[in-house]
Amino acid sequence: MSSTTAVAAAKKVLAELEALGDEKRRRHNAKTGPDGIAGAPPDMQFGCKTGDLRKVAKTLKADHELGRALWKTGNMDAQMLAILIMKPKQLSAEQLDTMVREARFAWVADWLQSYVIKGRPDGEKEQLRKAWMKKSEKDGWVARAGWQLTASKINRGDETDVDALLDRIEKEMPRAAPETKWTMNSTLAAIGIKHAEHRARAIAIAEAIGLYKDWPVSKGCTIPYVPVWVDAMVEGKN
Numbered sequence: 001m002s003s004t005t006a007v008a009a010a011k012k013v014l015a016e017l018e019a020l021g022d023e024k025r026r027r028h029n030a031k032t033g034p035d036g037i038a039g040a041p042p043d044m045q046f047g048c049k050t051g052d053l054r055k056v057a058k059t060l061k062a063d064h065e066l067g068r069a070l071w072k073t074g075n076m077d078a079q080m081l082a083i084l085i086m087k088p089k090q091l092s093a094e095q096l097d098t099m100v101r102e103a104r105f106a107w108v109a110d111w112l113q114s115y116v117i118k119g120r121p122d123g124e125k126e127q128l129r130k131a132w133m134k135k136s137e138k139d140g141w142v143a144r145a146g147w148q149l150t151a152s153k154i155n156r157g158d159e160t161d162v163d164a165l166l167d168r169i170e171k172e173m174p175r176a177a178p179e180t181k182w183t184m185n186s187t188l189a190a191i192g193i194k195h196a197e198h199r200a201r202a203i204a205i206a207e208a209i210g211l212y213k214d215w216p217v218s219k220g221c222t223i224p225y226v227p228v229w230v231d232a233m234v235e236g237k238n
Contacts, residue, residue: 140177
């Protein structure tokens with residue numbers, strides 16, 4: 001599919017997504033994201049259900065050029081659909097870096113991690129992780145991606161300088177951007193769960209910062225407050 005054809009096809013898909021949109025969901029999405037930070041403005045999303053997006057993706061099947069065209073619209077629903085139909089192996093590391101810097105909604109950032117970044121070669125992911133984790137990185141969404149990869153690395157049991165990470169979290173998390181705090185907190189929890197020798201310090205840092213201590217959750221769910229999260233996971237394994 002040529003780029004011109006892809007743009008024309010994207011317009012038709014956008015119309016389909018708009019028809020699937022729900023006003024109530026659109027208002028909810030605008031109010032908050034899955035991590036509690038600001039959601040997508042009404043003019044940047046249609047309010048589609050994720051199940052509907054998956055149905056549309058199944059109908060369209062894999063179409064990399066159409067996916068790229070949908071991504072460039074900046075519309076949240078279109079970008080989520082784009083992630084489902086693009087062919088990750090056709091994305092260069094540079095293109096992926098650009099996409100991470102363009103993702104501005106938590107749902108999009110999380111799907112990009114789960115469906116595209118997660119499957120990249122380990123060596124490439126490590127290079128990107130280090131780039132996205134630089135202390136000089138001022139973009140909270142880029143830092144979010146770096147910390148998310150770091151949390152995944154710890155959960156896999158890969159070798160990591162835990163002391164250095166704890167030093168950074170202790171210093172940086174209180175003033176980090178909201179979108180970065182979410183995955184930085186996940187990294188802190190992963191350290192507490194996977195590294196018994198660092199558990200006490202991880203919990204102490206979390207208690208001092210108090211991030212997500214009053215997070216509202218449904219009955220039976222675990223709040224993302226690290227001391228509670230770590231305790232629930234460690235106790236569950238014993």
